[in-house]
Amino acid sequence: MYKAIIFDVYGTLFDMSSLKKDMVQFDDAQATSISKLWRKTQLNHMFLKQIMQRYIPFDELTKEALRYTMESHEIQYNREDVNQLFDSFLDLEYFEEVPQVVSLLNSKEIDVGILSNGNDNMLMPLIDNSELGDYINTVISVNEIKQYKPSPASYALILKYYHLKREDILFVSSNSWDVTGASNFGFDTVWVNRHNELFDFNGQTPTITVNNLNEIVNWLEIK
Amino acid sequence: MYKAIIFDVYGTLFDMSSLKKDMVQFDDAQATSISKLWRKTQLNHMFLKQIMQRYIPFDELTKEALRYTMESHEIQYNREDVNQLFDSFLDLEYFEEVPQVVSLLNSKEIDVGILSNGNDNMLMPLIDNSELGDYINTVISVNEIKQYKPSPASYALILKYYHLKREDILFVSSNSWDVTGASNFGFDTVWVNRHNELFDFNGQTPTITVNNLNEIVNWLEIK
Structure with missing residues (x-):
């Protein structure tokens, strides 16, 4: 059994399509675009x-x-518009199964952490607004080393926080480039393929592919 | 006046839309896709x-x-199909003004070189097939250092080949990320914006933007 499960944030725990929910000044097609x-x-x-x-x-x-x-959309904007739209990144919606899955992992004494390219200014409000903070023990931002994922140095940060072997860590992401990066570093990986897409093979494959986070719990045979 | 003008290859001298010209087994829409x-x-x-x-x-x-x-296109293929399609990369069409522009630069004793992410297996046949070899004095591939553009190390290769100061070099690309990388390294840059697009500002701007290579000659006031 893995001792820690580390999740990516944007697109994996939180739904990027919810970015548009606060774009009330645009019609739906434009907000999506x-x-x-x-x-x-x-x-x-x-x-x-x-x-x-x-x-x-x-x-x-x-x-x-x-x-x-x-x-690109030929929309006039000022600094205030940018700040208002940016705030959507601090209030994304999580995928519906997230609280149940992370609380279950927690109850089984599997440490739940996140590794994100977001900096604390973005991650802390997002976690606070989502009320997932009780279940996420370790928040790791690449800002600490000023290198983004999928650089090897970014995944190495996990080992700095957890005094575990690589094989004790499971890394979970819906972003294929992030799965590739974590596999490349030597972690076991889960690709969360919510939209039935083809994995973009770039030298690495995930350990397992799932459609949602519940399937990780099933695969690990956690009851 | 610049002492050397270094061109990117794919999309800058050669038209990527000509990739599809040998895809005779597909209809036009599929070949484009x-x-x-x-x-x-x-x-x-x-x-x-x-x-x-x-x-x-x-x-x-x-x-x-x-x-x-x-x-991704759900097309069955074998190794031979891949090799046959790959050959299109060795026989791309150059943009129509290329021979005239590079020969004119040459005649003015401005060294014409290329810096490409392609390796020699790709670049040499492409140049031979296009018959542009007489005008391109210096072919530089990042394969020599095994780091792709837009890494700083890739642009530094130009200085290894030319014993010139950075300000004596003009770097030309239609790829905004390549212009950004070359500007970031410290070269003056030309963005070739053939399709009237918006420059994707990523911390750097080109020295000049043109619609085609003829405009570079005009800008340099070469007659």
Whole structure:
């Protein structure tokens, strides 16, 4: 049995499609388009900044990605608009099974942690707003080392917090690039494939693929 | 005046939309869809492998990206199909103004070079097939250091080949991430914006933006 299960945050515990719920100033199609390009740009900038060795905190990066997204949609905006839209990142909705799964893992004395590219300015309000804080024991942000996932150094942070062997850790993400990065580092991994997609093989495969977090509990035979 | 002008290859000198011209087994819509996802996956894998420190030569990476693309399209394929489609990368069409522009630069004693993520197995046949070899003096592949663009180390390769100061080099690319990387390294840069898109600001801006390579010649006031 694994001694700690570490979850990714954005897209894995929290539903990125809920980004658009506060975009009341836009119609639904536009809100969907904005939230998708925003997330895509956020990831793209993150990867490129990591390669260029130009780390900036994730809240700044997320606002930068939003400005590009607004300009791409030819929407006028000011600083206040950016801040208001950014706040959606602090109040995302979790997938419905999350509280039950993480509380069950906790009750079985499996440590539940998160490893995120978000910095504390983003993670702490999100966890507080979601009331998941009671079940998440360890919050790890890559901001500590200023290197984003999927760099090996980012996953190594988990070993700094947990004095465990790599094989005692299970890493869970819905982002294929994150699964690839964690597998590449040497962790067992779960790919959460909620939309029945094809795993983007990039040199690594997940240990197991599930459709939702409940299936992890079944696979681990936790009762 | 710059002493050397270094061009990116894929998308800058050669038209990625010509990837589909040999895809005679697919209808036009499918060929377009395949060529777009193929290129997108190629870039995505490249960035992630760079971050994970898992460099592989670009021909292997390009075939891996093609396999994912075929599976995403639910197309059966074998090794021979992959090799046949891969060959399109060795016979891309250059943008129409390329020969005239590079020969003019050459005649003005401005050294014309290329810096590409492609390895020699890809670059050499492409240049031979295009008959541009007479105008390209210096072919630099990141394979030499096993780090893809936009890493700083990849652009530093240019300085290894040319014993020039950074300000004597002009770097030209249609890929915004490549312009960002070269600007980040300290080169003056040209963004070739053929489709009237918005520059994806990621901490850097190009020195100049043009719609095609002829405009570079005009800007430099070469007659």
